[in-house]
Amino acid sequence: MPSLRRLTCLVLLAASAAAGAPAAARADGDPASDVLLSQSVFYPYAPNKVPDDLQTALDAQLKAAKAKGYELKVALIAAQTDMGSVPQLFTAPQKYADLLTSEIAFNTKPRVLVVLPSGLGGNNLGGKAGDALGPVQVDPGAGAAGLARAALQAIGALTRANGTPVPVPALASQTGKPGDGGGDGGGPSPLLVFGLPVLLVALVAGGAILRDRRREEDEEQEDDGGSPADENGGEEAAAEDAATESAGQDPAREHGGPPADPQ
Amino acid sequence: MTYDSTEVPRAAARHDPRVVRSSLPRLPTCLALALSLGACGAGVPGSPAPGALAGGRVPATAEPVSIGIGPRLRPGPGALPQPGLPCRPIGGARDERTREAVHLELFAQRRIVIVPAGIGIGAPRRTDGAFVRGGRCAMPLRTTEPTGVIELTPGTRATVGDLFAVWGRKLGDRQLLSFRGPVHAWVDGRRDRGPVGGIALLDGRQIVIVVGPPVPVHATYAFPPEGVSRLQP
Numbered sequence: 165m166p167s168l169r170r171l172t173c174l175v176l177l178a179a180s181a182a183a184g185a186p187a188a189a190r191a192d193g194d195p196a197s198d199v200l201l202s203q204s205v206f207y208p209y210a211p212n213k214v215p216d217d218l219q220t221a222l223d224a225q226l227k228a229a230k231a232k233g234y235e236l237k238v239a240l241i242a243a244q245t246d247m248g249s250v251p252q253l254f255t256a257p258q259k260y261a262d263l264l265t266s267e268i269a270f271n272t273k274p275r276v277l278v279v280l281p282s283g284l285g286g287n288n289l290g291g292k293a294g295d296a297l298g299p300v301q302v303d304p305g306a307g308a309a310g311l312a313r314a315a316l317q318a319i320g321a322l323t324r325a326n327g328t329p330v331p332v333p334a335l336a337s338q339t340g341k342p343g344d345g346g347g348d349g350g351g352p353s354p355l356l357v358f359g360l361p362v363l364l365v366a367l368v369a370g371g372a373i374l375r376d377r378r379r380e381e382d383e384e385q386e387d388d389g390g391s392p393a394d395e396n397g398g399e400e401a402a403a404e405d406a407a408t409e410s411a412g413q414d415p416a417r418e419h420g421g422p423p424a425d426p427q
Numbered sequence: 428m429t430y431d432s433t434e435v436p437r438a439a440a441r442h443d444p445r446v447v448r449s450s451l452p453r454l455p456t457c458l459a460l461a462l463s464l465g466a467c468g469a470g471v472p473g474s475p476a477p478g479a480l481a482g483g484r485v486p487a488t489a490e491p492v493s494i495g496i497g498p499r500l501r502p503g504p505g506a507l508p509q510p511g512l513p514c515r516p517i518g519g520a521r522d523e524r525t526r527e528a529v530h531l532e533l534f535a536q537r538r539i540v541i542v543p544a545g546i547g548i549g550a551p552r553r554t555d556g557a558f559v560r561g562g563r564c565a566m567p568l569r570t571t572e573p574t575g576v577i578e579l580t581p582g583t584r585a586t587v588g589d590l591f592a593v594w595g596r597k598l599g600d601r602q603l604l605s606f607r608g609p610v611h612a613w614v615d616g617r618r619d620r621g622p623v624g625g626i627a628l629l630d631g632r633q634i635v636i637v638v639g640p641p642v643p644v645h646a647t648y649a650f651p652p653e654g655v656s657r658l659q660p
Contacts, residue, residue, distance in 0.1 A: 193532060193645045195574035197494060198541060201501075202573065203556035209651035245652055248530065248574065249633070249645035267539065270493045 193249025196239040197267035205238045208308050212242035218312040221333040225319050232328040236275040236319065239264060240311040254280065261285030277318060279311045289322055296325035313338065492642050495538030499605050504545030504552070504570070505595035512585070512593065514549050514564035518660030527579040527630035528655065530648035531587070535606040536639040546570040546594045561659050566593055568628065576655050577628060587634065588624025598624050603638040610638045616646025
């Protein structure tokens with residue numbers, strides 16, 4: 165029953181293709197494969213820029229590894245837009261490493277390491293690669309800089325396991341956030357991250373000081389004979405103060421302070 | 428002749444023999460393949476799988492396709508012939524980060540053909556690894572990286588034929604570069620049966636041109652949000 169078999173086969177293939185298409189991504193289309201023909205590292209596109217100092221360190225480390233006979237191609241993938249036609253592999257580092265290796269292999273066995281926020285993948289990295297890469301973690305919150313740091317650590321571990329160790333730069337062990345290292349990591353500005361809480365604290369403190377000063381002024385006026393607005397007494401005024409504060413009104417207006425517009 | 432997306436014969440794409448035709452594997456192989464395909468997809472939560480084969484069609488082959496080697500499969504960027512498009516000095520406002528781009532994939536004899544960096548950029552070119560960073564001048568359509576991304580100055584009206592003219596390479600319905608045979612094209616995953624040189628280079632398009640045995644065809648390309656242009660004066 166060849167026709168039945170063909171039909172069954174088509175149904176199975178169609179169903180599995182509908183369930184998920186990554187395995188269908190078997191041709192050109194990811195930029196890293198083309199770029200890695202001419203250089204050792206594929207860096208992510210803007211805005212996920214790897215800081216310059218980390219790029220310099222990674223390039224130098226790979227050069228040192230190559231000089232010791234351990235040539236390696238590294239792809240740093242920070243976003244789906246770094247993957248061209250195969251963004252569906254963004255959460256599947258090893259599947260992407262397999263695809264990349266098959267694209268650039270052509271009868272060779274290139275050493276390939278891919279670093280994605282979801283983890284590492286690779287091929288032809290040596291018999292002890294699994295153990296060597298075990299401790300290497302990618303900090304997914306550290307952006308492109310985190311990918312580069314993981315790559316530096318991974319290359320150090322791989323070359324060590326291969327008997328051709330190259331030093332791991334100190335930059336690799338920094339635990340920074342996007343934007344650290346002098347480059348544009350693509351994350352929120354440090355000014356925003358650290359400056360905003362400081363500003364909020366300063367505003368709250370300033371508000372408290374202002375309120376205390378006004379309370380002192382009110383008490384002084386009360387001592388001097390008071391005003392119609394103060395007839396409710398200090399405690400009620402304080403309660404009203406709190407109520408108007410929570411309602412977002414200006415307590416100074418409620419308590420007979422100077423109007424915003426004297427005219 | 429220029430095509431736009433509405434002129435692509437969409438209905439015909441589903442029945443294109445070059446894509447669908449293949450010797451079907453035996454049932455056990457087919458079952459294993461189907462299971463593996465499903466397993467792969469299960470690990471990609473929330474992914475719209477934009478790189479999937481067009482229209483959910485069955486892949487003609489699930490075998491990997493490698494990048495070719497040698498000058499036929501890795502042609503250079505050419506010497507910039509002058510087909511009538513202007514080549515302007517780099518550094519003006521129009522060289523700010525490019526906003527429009529097309530992705531072009533070329534296949535010959537089941538190998539990936541590299542679309543090189545430097546097409547549409549006048550020599551002497553300034554290179555940095557795989558990228559072209561500058562040159563004597565730049566045309567409204569050009570490449571700065573070898574990824575198949577064709578950059579377009581916004582407002583440029585050009586075709587695949589124009590690109591090959593700028594590149595200085597041959598393209599026809601029976602020739603792609605130095606490879607002879609029927610040439611087939613897909614635009615955004617749909618088979619385009621018009622003259623291949625007439626396909627319009629429109630922003631965001633994914634164009635695949637094949638000579639020789641069929642290959643899987645990607646329907647979309649995820650372009651970098653800030654463009655790829657790295658030209659510097």
